[in-house]
Structures are given as structure tokens and as C-alpha cells.
Amino acid sequence: xxxxxxxxxxxxxxxxxxxxxxxxxxxxxxxxxxxxxxxxxxxxxxxxxxxxxxxxxxxxxxxxxxxxxxxxxxxxxxxxxxxxxxxxxxxxxxxxxxxxxxxxxxxxxxxxxxxxxxxxxxxxxxxxxxxxxxxxxxxxxxxxxxxxxxxxxxxxxxxxxxxxxxxxxxxxxxxxxxxxxxxxxxxxxxxxxxxxxxxxxxxxxxxxxxxxxxxxxxxxxxxxxxxxxxxxxxxxxxxxxxxxxxxxxxxxxxxxxxxxxxxxxxxxxxxxxxxxxxxxxxxxxxxxxxxxxxxxxxxxxxxxxxxxxxxxxxxxxxxxxxxxxxxxxxxxxxxxxxxxxxxxxxxxxxxxxxxxxxxxxxxxxxxxxxxxxxxxxxxxxxxxxxxxxxxxxxxxxxxxxxxxxxxxxxxxxxxxxxxxxxxxxxxxxxxxxxxxxxxxxxxxxxxxxxxxxxxxxxxxxxxxxxxxxxxxxxxxxxxxxxxxxxxxxxxxxxxxxxxxxxxxxxxxxxxxxxxxxxxxxxxxxxxxxxxxxxxxxxxxxxxxxxxxxxxxxxxxxxxxxxxxxxxxxxxxxxxxxxxxxxxxxxxxxxxxxxxxxxxxxxxxxxxxxxxxxxxxxxxxxxxxxxxxxxxxxxxxxxxxxxxxxxxxxxxxxxxxxx
Amino acid sequence: xxxxxxxxxxxxxxxxxxxxxxxxxxxxxxxxxxxxxxxxxxxxxxxxxxxxxxxxxxxxxxxxxxxxxxxxxxxxxxxxxxxxxxxxxxxxxxxxxxxxxxxxxxxxxxxxxxxxxxxxxxxxxxxxxxxxxxxxxxxxxxx
Numbered sequence: 001x002x003x004x005x006x007x008x009x010x011x012x013x014x015x016x017x018x019x020x021x022x023x024x025x026x027x028x029x030x031x032x033x034x035x036x037x038x039x040x041x042x043x044x045x046x047x048x049x050x051x052x053x054x055x056x057x058x059x060x061x062x063x064x065x066x067x068x069x070x071x072x073x074x075x076x077x078x079x080x081x082x083x084x085x086x087x088x089x090x091x092x093x094x095x096x097x098x099x100x101x102x103x104x105x106x107x108x109x110x111x112x113x114x115x116x117x118x119x120x121x122x123x124x125x126x127x128x129x130x131x132x133x134x135x136x137x138x139x140x141x142x143x144x145x146x147x148x149x150x151x152x153x154x155x156x157x158x159x160x161x162x163x164x165x166x167x168x169x170x171x172x173x174x175x176x177x178x179x180x181x182x183x184x185x186x187x188x189x190x191x192x193x194x195x196x197x198x199x200x201x202x203x204x205x206x207x208x209x210x211x212x213x214x215x216x217x218x219x220x221x222x223x224x225x226x227x228x229x230x231x232x233x234x235x236x237x238x239x240x241x242x243x244x245x246x247x248x249x250x251x252x253x254x255x256x257x258x259x260x261x262x263x264x265x266x267x268x269x270x271x272x273x274x275x276x277x278x279x280x281x282x283x284x285x286x287x288x289x290x291x292x293x294x295x296x297x298x299x300x301x302x303x304x305x306x307x308x309x310x311x312x313x314x315x316x317x318x319x320x321x322x323x324x325x326x327x328x329x330x331x332x333x334x335x336x337x338x339x340x341x342x343x344x345x346x347x348x349x350x351x352x353x354x355x356x357x358x359x360x361x362x363x364x365x366x367x368x369x370x371x372x373x374x375x376x377x378x379x380x381x382x383x384x385x386x387x388x389x390x391x392x393x394x395x396x397x398x399x400x401x402x403x404x405x406x407x408x409x410x411x412x413x414x415x416x417x418x419x420x421x422x423x424x425x426x427x428x429x430x431x432x433x434x435x436x437x438x439x440x441x442x443x444x445x446x447x448x449x450x451x452x453x454x455x456x457x458x459x460x461x462x463x464x465x466x467x468x469x470x471x472x473x474x475x476x477x478x479x480x481x482x483x484x485x486x487x488x489x490x491x492x493x494x495x496x497x498x499x500x501x502x503x504x505x506x507x508x509x510x511x512x513x514x515x516x517x518x519x520x521x522x523x524x525x526x527x528x529x530x531x532x533x534x535x536x537x538x539x540x541x542x543x544x545x546x547x548x549x550x551x552x553x554x555x556x557x558x559x560x561x562x563x564x565x566x567x568x569x570x571x572x573x574x575x576x577x578x579x580x581x582x583x584x585x586x587x588x589x590x591x592x593x594x595x596x597x598x599x600x601x602x603x604x605x606x607x608x609x610x611x612x613x614x615x616x617x618x619x620x621x622x623x624x625x626x627x628x629x630x631x632x633x634x635x636x637x638x639x640x641x642x643x644x645x646x647x648x649x650x651x652x653x654x655x656x657x658x
Numbered sequence: 659x660x661x662x663x664x665x666x667x668x669x670x671x672x673x674x675x676x677x678x679x680x681x682x683x684x685x686x687x688x689x690x691x692x693x694x695x696x697x698x699x700x701x702x703x704x705x706x707x708x709x710x711x712x713x714x715x716x717x718x719x720x721x722x723x724x725x726x727x728x729x730x731x732x733x734x735x736x737x738x739x740x741x742x743x744x745x746x747x748x749x750x751x752x753x754x755x756x757x758x759x760x761x762x763x764x765x766x767x768x769x770x771x772x773x774x775x776x777x778x779x780x781x782x783x784x785x786x787x788x789x790x791x792x793x794x795x796x797x798x799x800x801x
Contacts, residue, residue, distance in 0.1 A: 296707030542691065587693035625709045627692070627702065629739040630795055634694055640702055640709040648690040648702050648709055 007102075009285070010054050014099045017043040019351040021092055026354045029085055034074070040088070041070040047095065049196075049205040056108045059098050065120035066091050072124060087119040089355065149192055150215065150241075158189065158215045160241040161223060166209040168234040175204045180230045182212075188223060189216030208234075213241060288381065291341050298338050299623060299642060305331055306644050343378040346424050346433070349388045350375045353395060353422060360399050367406050367417040368399055374424035379431050383505055383525055387433070390498045394435050394521050395420070397495065402439030402519050412516065414438065426527070433523045441515040442471045454479060471513050475499040534622045534641070534651065535600060538615035539583040540591035543649045545622055545641055550654040552601045552608065554616060559595045571610055573601060581657050582612045586636060602654040609657050624651060661755040663779065664733065665786050666746040669721045672786040673746075674753065674779055675733065679791050681741060683749050684732040700745060705734065712743035718794060735791040742795055757781045760788075 021043045028036035044067045051059035066088060072078040094116060098108035150160045163185075167177055178201045185191055193213035196206050216223060220238040227236040305327060312324040350372055361368040379387070403409075403418035410416055423434040444467045451457045456476045457465070473479060477496040502509045507525040526532070534545040535554070555573070562580065563570050569580040578601065584591050591614055599610040622641040627634065627650075638653035663674030664683070689701040689712055698717035702709050712732060716723055724747075732743040758781035774793035779786050 298707075300707040589693075627709060628711050628742075630711045630742060631692055631695060631699070631702070634692055636694075637692065640690070642704050642707065642709070646704055647688050648704050650690065650692065650702075 006054065010050055011099065011103050012285070013050060014047060014059075014095075015348075017047050018092060018096055018099065019348070021047075021088075022355040023351055025085065025088055025092070026358070028080075032080070037070060037074045037080070041067060041074050044070060049200050049203065051108075053203075053205050056098070056102060058107070058109045058111070058113065059095055059102075062091055062095060062098075062113050062117065065117050065124075069120045069123045078123070078125075081123075083119070084123050087116060087123070089359065091116050091120070092355070093359075153190075153215045157217055159217070160192075161214045161216060161220060162239050162241040163212040163214055163223070163227065164209060164235075164237040165212065165227060165233060166235045168232045169208065171208070171232045174206070174208075175202055177230060177232050178202075178206075178210060181227055181233065184226045184230060185212065185214055185216075185223070188218050188226060189214055191215075286341075288342075294341070295338060298335070302331060302335065307646075340378070342381045344381050344384050345376045346379050346384065346387075346431075347375040349384060349391065350422060350424070352388070353391075356392065357395065357399065357420060360396055361403075364400065365405065366399060366403055368403055368420050369417050371419065371421045372423075373421070377424035377426060377431060379525065380527065383431075386501065386505055387523075387525065390501045390523070391433065391435070393495070393498045394523075395422070398435055398437040398439070398519065398521070402437035402441075404440050408440075427524075431525045431527055433525070434520060435523075436518060436520040438518040441517055441519055442474065442511075442513040443515060444470045444513075447471060447473050451476065451479065468512070471511055474511075475509065532622060532624055533619060535619050536617035536622075536643075536649065537583070537598075537600065537611075537613040538617055539587065539613050540589035542587070542589055543617065543643065543647070544583065544587075544613075545620075545649050545651045546600055546602065546611070546654060547638075547651065548619065550602045550604070552603045554598055554600050555610075556596055557599045557610070557612075559593075559597075571599070573608065573610065576608065578608045578610050580610045580612055583652075584612075584614070586657070602657065604655050604658050607658055609654070611652075611654070611657060622649075622651070663753050663786070663788065665750045665753050665784075666731070666733065667748040667750060668716055668719060668746055672750065672784075674786045674788050675735065675744075675791050676788075677752060679735050679737070681734040681736045684734060684743070686726050686730045686732060686745070703732070703743060705741070705743070708741065710734065710741050710743055712745060713795070715744045715746050715794075718744075737792050737795055739795075742791075744791070744794070753779070753781070753784065753786075758784060 021040050024036040024039040024043070027033060028040065044063045048060050048063035048067055051057075051063065069084060069088075073080045073084070091113075094111045094113055097111050101110040102108045153160065165178075165181055167174060171177055182191060182194075182198075191212055191214055194201060195211040195213075200206060201210055214223070220240065224236050224238045227233060227238075305324075309324055309328065312320045353372070354370055357368055357370045398420055399418075403420065404412070404414075406416045409418065419438045421434070421436045423432075423436070425432055447470050448462055448465075451470070451473045452459065452462060456473060456479055462470070475495045475498070477494065479494060479496070499509055502523055502525070505525055507523055509521060509523050511519060511521050513519040533548040535548060535551055536543055536545050538544075557571055561571055563572070563577070565577065570577045571580055572578075580599070582593075583589070584593075593612070593614070598613055598616045600613060600616075601608055601610050603609075624639045624641060627637065627640050631637075636653050636656035637650050639651045640648050641651060643649050662677040664677050664680045665672055665674045667673075684705070687703055689703050691701040692699060692711075695701070698713050698715075700712045700714045703712050704710075714723065726745075727747070729748040730745065731749045732745055733749065734741055734743050758779040761778045761780055763775060763778060773796075774790050775787055776790050777788045779788055
């Protein structure tokens with residue numbers, strides 16, 4: 001198997017399982033639900049299998065210990081306790097770190113898990129828990145179910161055998177060989193248990209050897225002979241299985257007791273998706289590149305549709321018009337469908353927060369309850385991938401600086417436990433994410449004095465700023481309000497990085513704060529990265545697009561109203577002197593300027609610039625496309641779009657005009 | 659593996675590019691100028707929905723610019739960093755390696771020593787210089 005080919009899949013699925021475990025751990029902590037244990041066990045098991053197949057032993061070993069501990073809990077042999085729960089949280093953090101290491105090309109051995117492993121083992125209680133390599137002793141710990149099956153069988157003349165089967169090094173289709181072994185065995189008796197589990201064997205998640213607990217009326221020699229007939233079986237070791245019936249009374253047989261499973265022939269490749277307890281929408285994984293190609297081709301198709309419409313208009317033939325109208329309706333629907341293909345629920349990002357909030361709050365002795373709403377809000381996959389880190393930062397910030405210590409909260413007449421609300425919702429063409437705490441709020445005076453001290457603003461500026469403007473200074477570069485540099489937020493990465501990241505995604509971050517009542521951060525993001533509203537303008541015979549988000553307004557200006565101040569051309573815009581920039585000059589376009597011309601007033605922060613163009617073509621939704629690596633870094637151009645006539649128009653990056 | 663080259667004309671010279679790196683040969687289509695880009699970068703075209711940069715190979719290799727003709731073509735090459743187009747005077751043929759002999763660039767030639775020129779192919783009635791398409795794009799800033 002070419003491991004690289006599956007790496008992406010492995011990483012994706014691992015993330016999903018880690019998230020699922022985290023969610024279920026939180027649930028288990030709160031409700032002690034047996035279902036949650038089952039889910040965690042399943043995910044841990046899958047993680048173990050996948051990582052073993054991929055050769056990441058470190059992950060496999062840790063998940064193995066976790067699985068073993070959980071097995072005791074789910075079968076009711078041991079009660080879970082806080083220590084186990086904490087250990088599992090730690091283990092998940094470590095596994096996450098290992099997966100992250102693997103993602104960046106490492107081997108997943110970057111974390112020292114000795115302490116975690118021994119914590120699991122001490123929970124398991126030193127009971128025999130060896131895996132795979134254990135050539136000798138019994139690998140089967142028998143539960144009541146298997147025990148009773150064996151007892152019954154013995155009464156009817158069967159004997160229980162334990163088989164250790166080793167396949168030859170050169171084996172190509174391990175699962176197929178294992179299947180043949182089982183097939184032979186079924187003829188001679190009944191397979192009770194296998195190790196690893198049959199499911200894992202079917203998926204080739206085992207080394208070269210596996211063990212079988214087997215009931216038969218035949219002798220050991222007959223069995224040994226039958227199995228060794230299977231080609232590519234190197235050795236078979238058959239021994240009589242003596243039930244180590246550990247007398248553990250008062251244990252109810254778990255409803256989940258593993259039934260004797262039939263091994264189904266394995267279809268070609270396919271790891272069958274694990275059945276989830278909760279019915280989920282059926283999904284398939286599609287390479288993002290394919291979707292992008294689909295979008296490209298589709299856009300091209302839309303452009304041709306435009307041409308077809310024009311031609312049909314010219315011809316004026318009713319039946320043709322009708323057909324074109326039909327195509328138009330069909331493609332409109334197709335268009336909205338295609339655009340949703342890249343959309344994913346933000347759940348994927350939100351899922352990691354409950355655990356994070358729990359551990360951050362615990363670390364700094366605060367009590368925080370996290371309420372999440374709108375996790376099913378959908379966002380473009382690219383945004384989903386990028387928005388996680390900024391949100392982590394904002395949440396940590398809210399817990400660290402926003403929510404007060406329990407005694408302070410009580411003094412202030414608030415409940416001991418702070419509340420942190422995380423919301424996502426759609427609004428128009430954007431998605432909003434809010435992080436609201438009921439903490440101390442931002443102390444504007446403190447922000448002001450710190451900003452002055454750090455030289456972020458001048459005294460005059462400070463005097464004219466509103467409280468909210470001052471509060472927003474926490475996003476300014478080189479600003480940190482933490483009185484004590486804690487491990488959490490004071491690690492040098494300021495909120496300015498968060499702001500930049502969000503802005504690079506086409507987003508905006510704002511905040512509202514009331515001293516003593518709390519702070520609300522609001523992040524607004526474009527629904528998809530690639531579609532923006534823009535004003536198309538003409539300069540000479542070239543067409544450019546200026547993103548609407550940066551345009552304040554458009555106006556007409558007479559040549560006569562241009563003023564000159566210190567060799568710079570300016571004009572009076574609502575009583576404010578605004579510098580003029582000629583698009584034709586910046587882009588070296590040959591054209592005459594008329595005596596009256598349109599000006600597009602763009603803003604960057606509080607600054608304004610008037611962009612002089614020859615004509616305004618109109619406002620339009622455009623699909624933003626990259627200019628490609630070769631043309632990166634061209635000043636004042638941020639990308640390109642394809643116009644209705646198939647031509648390429650460049651998108652003006654108005655930030656570069658200041 | 660047998661090598662093949664797409665052979666094309668520029669002014670009175672012929673050049674070849676490894677057929678493996680040529681994705682398609684397109685007729686000239688409207689090119690959108692990219693302001694403040696290097697002079698030999700003609701601009702970008704819409705290649706089936708993908709905005710693709712196009713360079714004028716005449717300018718890139720130091721020939722004089724000419725007005726496009728009916729025979730002008732854009733060779734779309736698949737390069738390390740994505741697709742890119744090269745405007746050439748004419749696309750001639752595909753030449754197989756058994757038709758020519760590959761010879762190194764003569765040591766004595768200063769003119770021909772550059773990263774994008776790799777060898778010379780010589781056949782009975784053919785002679786063309788082999789170009790490395792990636793180098794044509796990548797060392798553009800260096801020159």
C-alpha cells in the first residue's frame with residue numbers, strides 16, 4: 001500500500017475521531033452516559049487500527065491503552081473515575097499533537113506518553129493486556145458471554161482451542177488469507193473470538209499473525225493440518241484453551257457483548273465507514289481540486305450561456321428562446337448547488353472548543369460554562385480550515401482576560417460560573433461568529449493609558465476616540481492588556497495577528513464591551529471566499545474591478561474642482577480634502593480624461609482616496625480568481641475575474657493606492 | 659522512454675519543448691494586460707475558466723515583438739507552479755527522438771549559455787534548440 005496516498009484520508013479521519021472523542025468525553029463527564037463510552041471506545045478503536053495500518057506505532061500504542069481501559073468501563077467491569085477521565089483528556093491532547101506532527105511530515109513520536117500510558121495501565125490494574133506480539137500465554141480475556149459459550153460447548157463434546165496463526169512475510173492479501181483460514185475453521189467447528197477483532201482482520205489491521213479462539217470436536221492435530229494447508233500460512237500453533245474463568249460475580253452481561261461474527265469476504269479496497277450510533281447524512285469525500293475544476297468548468301458554461309442568450313435574442317425564434325430560458329433556469333439551480341459543494345458546517349471547528357475551554361479554565365482556576373449555538377452554520381471549506389486558530393485565540397482571551405475568578409465574580413454579584421457563548425449564524429451574504437462573555441468587560445482607561453505608553457496612539461488621538469474605538473486598540477500591533485503575563489494569552493502572539501488573519505479571509509472583527517457586564521467579539525466572514533461584489537470600471541480600453549467592500553461611494557467630479565495641495569491633487573469630498581489617484585497613471589494606461597469624470601471613493605481604515613476612472617460600468621458579483629504564482633506581488637492587483645464576455649478583468653487592491 | 663518535442667518557430671529560428679510539459683496548443687485569444695508586470699509578460703488569458711499567465715516568447719528570448727498573425731499560437735505548458743502560456747510564431751510539428759541527435763551547447767558560445775537552453779537537436783533536415791519551460795519562467799526575475 002502506498003501510504004502517502006492514504007495520508008490525507010488518515011489525517012482527516014483522525015481529526016474527526018479526535019473530535020468525536022472530545023465531544024463524547026465532555027458528554028460522559030456530565031452525564032456518565034454509557035452511550036458516550038461506547039462512542040469513545042469505537043473512535044479509539046478506529047484510531048488505533050488506522051494508525052497501526054499507517055505505521056504510526058506511537059498513536060496506536062496510546063490508543064490501545066485507552067481502548068483497553070475503556071473496554072473495562074463499557075463492559076461494566078470497572079467504574080470510571082475522574083482520574084481516568086482526566087487521563088483520557090490528556091491522551092486526546094497528546095494524540096492531537098502527534099497527528100499534527102504527522103501532518104507536518106513527522107512520525108508522531110514527538111510526545112512523551114509514558115505517564116499517560118502508565119496511568120491507563122494502573123487503571124486497568126495490571127491485568128494481562130499484552131497485544132499481538134504475545135506469542136505465548138493467552139491473548140484472550142474471556143467475558144461471561146464467551147465463557148458460557150465455551151462451557152456449553154464442552155458439555156456437548158467440543159473442545160476449546162487457541163490458535164496462533166502466522167502468515168508468511170511475502171503475503172500479499174493478508175485479509176484474504178485470513179479469510180481462507182477462517183473458512184477452513186468454520187468447516188471444523190466454530191470461531192468464538194479472534195484477536196485482533198474480526199473486523200480489524202478484515203481491514204488488514206493486523207501484523208502477520210492473529211489468534212483465534214475456536215470450538216471443535218476435532219483434535220488439535222487435525223485443526224493444525226487443515227489450517228496449514230492454506231497457502232502463505234507460515235506457522236500454526238494450536239493449543240487447548242483453558243478458561244481462566246475469573247470469578248467476578250454480580251456483573252451483568254453487557255448488552256453489547258460481542259456476538260460471534262461471521263467474516264464476510266472483503267470487497268476490494270473499501271474500509272467501510274463505521275456505523276455511527278446516530279444516523280448521519282450520507283457523505284462521500286471528494287478531492288477539493290475536483291470541486292474547483294467543476295466550478296471552473298461551470299463558470300465557463302455560464303459564460304457560454306450568456307452568449308447563447310444574446311444570440312437567441314438576435315435570432316428571435318420563439319422555440320429557441322424557450323429552450324434557452326429552460327437552460328437558464330436549470331443552470332441557475334445548478335449554480336447554487338455547485339456553490340454549496342464547498343460548504344461545510346462550522347461544527348468541525350466548534351467541536352474542539354468545549355474541551356479547550358474546560359482545560360484552559362481549569363488551568364487558571366476559573367469556572368466557565370460554554371454555550372454553543374449555530375454549529376450547523378455552513379461556511380466555505382477554505383474558511384473553515386483557516387478560522388480555527390483566530391477563534392481559539394479569541395476564546396482563550398475571553399477566558400483569560402474576560403471572565404473573572406470565581407470569588408471576584410461572587411463579589412460582583414454574579415454567579416460563580418462564568419458564561420461564554422459561541423454563536424454562528426448567517427446574515428445576508430456573510431457568516432457571523434460571536435464570542436460573548438459575561439466577564440469584567442474591557443477597561444477602556446487601562447487600554448488608553450497602555451496605548452499611550454506603548455506609543456500606539458498620541459494624546460490628541462486618544463482625546464478624540466470613542467470608548468469602542470479605544471477598546472478596539474487591543475487589536476493594535478504590540479498591544480497586550482494582561483496584567484500578569486499568563487501562559488495563555490501572553491505568549492507574544494497578539495490579537496493583531498488574529499485581526500490580520502481574519503482580514504485575510506475577507507472578514508472583519510468588531511467588539512462591544514460594557515465594563516462589569518462583559519465583552520462580545522463579532523467576526524463576520526464572507527460566505528464563500530471566492531465571490532465578491534465589485535464595481536466594474538473602465539480606464540482607457542481596459543476594465544478593472546474594485547471590490548465593493550472598500551468603496552465608500554462614487555461621485556462625479558469636474559476638472560475645475562480639482563485642487564492642488566503641495567503638488568498633490570485633492571478634491572473636496574463632503575468637506576474633507578481627499579487625495580486623487582488616477583487609475584490610468586498607476587496602471588500606465590493611455591487615455592484622455594474628459595472634463596467631467598467619475599471618482600470612486602475608497603477607504604482604508606479612516607483614510608480616503610478618490611480613484612479617477614474613465615467610466616463606471618456597473619456593480620456585479622464576480623468570482624475572484626488568483627493570478628497565479630508567477631504574477632504574485634504585482635502592486636495594486638489582488639486577483640482576476642472572468643467577465644461575461646469571457647475576458648479576464650483584474651481586481652484592484654485598493655489598499656495599495658494609499 | 660522515448661522523448662518527443664513540440665517544435666515551433668520564433669523569428670527565423672526553431673525551438674523545441676518536451677511534449678510532456680505541453681498541455682495544449684491554443685489559438686491566440688484576447689490577452690488582458692497586467693500592469694507593472696515584466697515586459698515579456700503579455701498578460702493573462704481565460705483558459706477554460708482558469709486565469710493563466712502568458713509570456714511573449716519573442717520578447718523573452720530577445721527577439722523583436724511582431725503583430726500576431728493567423729499562425730500565432732499559445733503553447734500551454736504545465737510548469738512546476740501551475741500552467742502558463744508561451745506565445746510563438748508558429749507551431750510546426752512533433753519530433754521524435756529517433757529523428758534527431760542531441761548535442762550539447764557548444765562551449766564556445768557565450769550567447770547560448772543560459773539556464774533555459776538545455777541542448778541542441780540535430781536531424782537530417784532539422785536543427786532546433788531545446789528549451790526548459792520551467793527555467794523560462796523561473797529565472798525571469800534574475801535577468
